[in-house]
Amino acid sequence: MNNGIVYLVGAGPGDPGLITVKGLECIQKAGVIVYDRLASPKLLAKISPETELIYVGKSPDGHAMKQQQINQLLVDKAQSGQIVTRLKGGDPFVFGRGGEEAETLVENGIRFEVVPGITSAVAAPAYAGIPVTHRDATSSFAVITGNEDPTKENSNIAWDQIATGLGTLVFLMGMSNLPVICDKLVQHGRSPATPVALVRWGTRPEQRTLVGTLATIAAEARQAKFKNPAVIVVGEVVRLRDKLAWFESKPLFGKRVLVTRSREQASELSRQIEELGGEAWEFPTIRIAAPADYTALDAAIGKLPLYQWMIFTSVNGVKYFMDRLKILNKDIRNLQGIELVAVGPKTKAALEAYGLLVNYVPGEYRAEQITAGLKEKLKPGDRVLLPRADLARQILPQLLAEAGAVVEDVITYRTVAAAGDATRLKAMLQKRELHILTFTSASTVKNFVKLLAADNLQELLQGVTVASIGPITSATACELGIEVTLEAKESTIAGLVEAIRGSSKSKK
Numbered sequence: 001m002n003n004g005i006v007y008l009v010g011a012g013p014g015d016p017g018l019i020t021v022k023g024l025e026c027i028q029k030a031g032v033i034v035y036d037r038l039a040s041p042k043l044l045a046k047i048s049p050e051t052e053l054i055y056v057g058k059s060p061d062g063h064a065m066k067q068q069q070i071n072q073l074l075v076d077k078a079q080s081g082q083i084v085t086r087l088k089g090g091d092p093f094v095f096g097r098g099g100e101e102a103e104t105l106v107e108n109g110i111r112f113e114v115v116p117g118i119t120s121a122v123a124a125p126a127y128a129g130i131p132v133t134h135r136d137a138t139s140s141f142a143v144i145t146g147n148e149d150p151t152k153e154n155s156n157i158a159w160d161q162i163a164t165g166l167g168t169l170v171f172l173m174g175m176s177n178l179p180v181i182c183d184k185l186v187q188h189g190r191s192p193a194t195p196v197a198l199v200r201w202g203t204r205p206e207q208r209t210l211v212g213t214l215a216t217i218a219a220e221a222r223q224a225k226f227k228n229p230a231v232i233v234v235g236e237v238v239r240l241r242d243k244l245a246w247f248e249s250k251p252l253f254g255k256r257v258l259v260t261r262s263r264e265q266a267s268e269l270s271r272q273i274e275e276l277g278g279e280a281w282e283f284p285t286i287r288i289a290a291p292a293d294y295t296a297l298d299a300a301i302g303k304l305p306l307y308q309w310m311i312f313t314s315v316n317g318v319k320y321f322m323d324r325l326k327i328l329n330k331d332i333r334n335l336q337g338i339e340l341v342a343v344g345p346k347t348k349a350a351l352e353a354y355g356l357l358v359n360y361v362p363g364e365y366r367a368e369q370i371t372a373g374l375k376e377k378l379k380p381g382d383r384v385l386l387p388r389a390d391l392a393r394q395i396l397p398q399l400l401a402e403a404g405a406v407v408e409d410v411i412t413y414r415t416v417a418a419a420g421d422a423t424r425l426k427a428m429l430q431k432r433e434l435h436i437l438t439f440t441s442a443s444t445v446k447n448f449v450k451l452l453a454a455d456n457l458q459e460l461l462q463g464v465t466v467a468s469i470g471p472i473t474s475a476t477a478c479e480l481g482i483e484v485t486l487e488a489k490e491s492t493i494a495g496l497v498e499a500i501r502g503s504s505k506s507k508k
Ligand code: SAH
Pocket: 013, 014, 038, 088, 089, 090, 091, 092, 093, 094, 095, 096, 118, 119, 120, 121, 124, 171, 172, 173, 174, 199, 200, 201, 202, 203, 204, 228, 229, 230, 231
């Protein structure tokens, strides 16, 4: 039997978090993904490189694959035994021609399943603070196509009935017919004072909302050059937006933020950005790798009882040290008697996860502060093990040595350049789709510049906010010709997020 199957999957309206669990599973298990313009590109960013991606939406010159060709493509791919995920914006059966695609599959004897999605008809108003129903305003809503030829004699739309017989009206694909839609509704009895909202690119950072009435909105939209893709919401519920516009008032609303940390470390920063209403785009510029040579680390682990102190400066340091300890057939019992220092709360938590108690966490995370705090505790001649990255700065061991300690700085992991493809990143910068770049270390800046390989770097970054985690990262950016807009007061991820948040607040 042929194992080919087609999943008709709703990708949701744009916010990548609005795909269903089942939809995401279909993306992950697909051999082929067939998608169009309205599916969020972020959903496709993490699929395995073996998955074939086929774009069937409109190209920049406005040319789209014909529906018949799409149908045939689905049939061919499934007949060749593939798992095909047909990803469609919103819900596949709401004006998505999903019904036609399903019919073709049935006619060709191909197995298929439908995974409904969150339709823009409901989600775009919701993200604009408009509930499509409300007990005080209306008890029904209708979703209507707005692209029916307005000059058609026998309209499929019963204007007389929808104008007065239904509550909230949501038109999709209606922007070019907006004046006609408003006229028809008024002609058939809706009050010209009925509030109307247009929501463009709902649920995305580009979301824009324009509010007017049936009498005014067409002119207002023309003036504001308001275009597709947008939903038109007609009804009293629009007034609730004044009270309920939650998304647009988030501190990082409208901001797409580039995260350049390693893949393993990116998620914490991304999560914090998204909590504040921004959209995080991960483009790892660095990768964490094991040391090229374990001689020094193994030697240090071989003589652990000699150390009075161990200072961990990162979560990676903890992870790679503990992994190596285990490989050498040792565990936390071999750390007995050693005072443990963690430079920050995350590193402390990483140690604690191994069942270790941390003796000291400096109030600030710079070498000077760490040493100042330790000075009173260190005794002359104390031996300190510093399991760190290969590119770590020399200042910490230097200062500790000046304070009388005997320091062993041992490479425990390496930071290497990631091998990413910057084509999409470049295009996004060109189109001004990225608003904030974040750099969390000097190496993220260096490798960002290397991977981007743009001879017009300054031009690409014009108007883009560049946020740096601290003075050393900023200095590297400056050397490479990148102007830093913001610098974190405290050199932590939380400090960086705070700086970004503060700047967007003051601009509002
Ligand atoms: N199946 C889709 C609709 C496809 S028709 C769904 O369920 O959402 C395409 C129309 O959907 C666009 O012309 C626009 O009216 C609307 N649309 C889709 N995504 C949108 C978004 N993020 N914001 C506003 N309107 C959107």
